[in-house]
């Protein structure tokens with residue numbers, strides 16, 4: 127039985143918008159996350175997929191404790207993330223590493239790469255001061271970059287190099303969990319493949335638990351054993367990658383797969399319309415407006431994420447039975 | 451091992467050159483300004499050896515003389531040697547200029563850092579004080595404080611420094627707030643970097659360069675204000691060799707002995723132009739916020 131690292135219990139995150147002027151006092155509620163249930167076990171590799179604006183970044187920021195949950199609880203092991211004591215917080219900082227979507231912005235532009243990589247090592251006293259340069263060189267070699275870059279500043283590196291430095295920094299603290307937000311989006315295909323291979327090898331060799339955000343199902347299936355599909359702030363389907371890709375149970379997942387061309391599947395009708403705004407969600411299922419098999423009940427009842435089989439969960443009143 | 455050290459030292463030196471010297475050297479006018487300022491600094495440093503007379507020695511028998519072998523730039527109405535007074539005047543102008551800016555910078559940056567880093571009520575109180583200081587133009591503020599403190603070189607430094615506290619504080623706070631909202635600060639916090647280390651290692655290095663650029667530009671304002679106040683008779687006390695005072699003293703003789711006002715006037719004008727050239731160059735080279743579109 128694997129140990130559970132993260133549990134999210136009906137987590138909600140509401141942003142209050144509005145109050146734009148002296149006389150405009152009415153505010154609107156934006157539900158970036160709504161009723162998210164998630165369990166992450168040690169050694170899991172989980173991909174969070176969904177369209178832009180579906181709440182992927184918000185979810186990961188909540189799991190990192192960077193933002194509070196408006197409702198529900200985020201547990202790290204047995205402890206509520208919102209009430210960690212100083213000791214536990216320190217352990218969390220060491221065990222969980224985050225790779226920012228904006229890798230360049232997450233590095234101090236006035237620090238050399240060598241110092242950026244040495245910072246977590248020094249901070250957690252992972253080795254003697256004299257051994258740090260060797261360790262930093264090992265790190266940069268591990269992400270496949272030349273040691274010559276160590277004396278450079280982040281602004282002098284290319285986009286792909288900066289992403290790999292960000293990965294190296296995440297590895298520096300020897301974390302057990304790595305979270306990465308769109309770490310390959312916008313990269314050249316070849317660089318993207320290098321970064322993905324690097325992450326995959328890491329997970330295989332060191333048994334690191336990985337949470338990887340992507341809007342690319344191909345990337346998700348290559349890197350991760352599990353997938354959670356987000357739609358408008360809720361996980362609508364979750365389960366083993368292979369099962370989900372071969373037999374999607376949620377109409378949204380099915381539509382995503384159809385929009386994502388595969389040589390062995392016919393291209394059916396893809397998603398119609400745009401993702402609606404998460405402000406003032408309508409009653410009933412949040413996908414009803416775009417669902418191909420919407421029924422009257424869907425407009426009344428908001429389906430929560432429920433177990434379908436021990437491994438799979440889906441948030442739909444009428445799960446797809448025979449995939450196309 | 452020592453070879454490796456040499457290598458990394460030379461890499462650091464060359465990158466210092468790349469990051470600091472080269473961008474500045476690319477600014478032609480900044481180099482011209484720098485050269486002129488260096489000349490003034492040398493003149494000020496070596497004034498005791500370069501001067502031909504005691505700058506405050508009066509010789510009424512030799513008053514109002516034009517340039518001659520004995521008095522290279524002539525004499526004023528008290529028979530004081532203008533060349534010697536000019537050299538010591540450079541010393542005074544540079545000392546007052548740099549000292550007042552340095553003092554204003556230290557106090558202003560401290561206030562700005564405290565406001566930006568602590569926030570909340572502390573920030574509110576500090577920024578209301580700063581607003582109060584900024585409500586008056588520098589010259590008026592300095593004049594008011596000279597009136598309170600009394601004449602004299604030291605008081606002039608304090609008055610000018612005070613007039614610079616507001617601008618430095620406001621700018622520092624703005625930069626601190628801007629840097630604090632950057633992802634790398636959050637990333638450091640997430641890694642567990644202690645707050646003081648975040649301030650020291652991540653916030654401060656990212657706010658120093660605009661502050662130093664601003665300080666460079668303020669020096670010329672300080673020297674102009676210093677000369678102006680002395681000219682108006684509320685700065686340093688006569689017979690201190692001060693350019694503002696010298697210009698004021700020459701006013702009455704402008705038709706018969708124009709060099710008395712002219713010599714310090716030209717010296718002041720050239721120094722101010724040079725300081726502004728260097729200040730603009732520093733800004734264009736190092737301050738990304740106000741960088742001109744090239």
Ligand SMILES: Nc1ncnc2c1ncn2[C@@H]1O[C@H](COP(=O)(O)OP(=O)(O)O)[C@@H](O)[C@H]1O
Nearest residue numbers: 141156158177178179180181182183184185404
């Ligand atoms: N700080 C914030 N204030 C207001 N709305 C926000 C904030 N952060 C995110 N949102 C909103 O929450 C929703 C989810 O955003 P995000 O988590 O960034 O999605 P994703 O990463 O999947 O693209 C979006 O509609 C976004 O506009």
Ligand code: SF4
Nearest residue numbers: 411414417424442443
């Ligand atoms: S609940 Fe109804 S509308 Fe929602 S996804 Fe399922 S079938 Fe479609």
Ligand SMILES: [Mg+2]
Nearest residue numbers: 182183227307
């Ligand atoms: Mg995002």
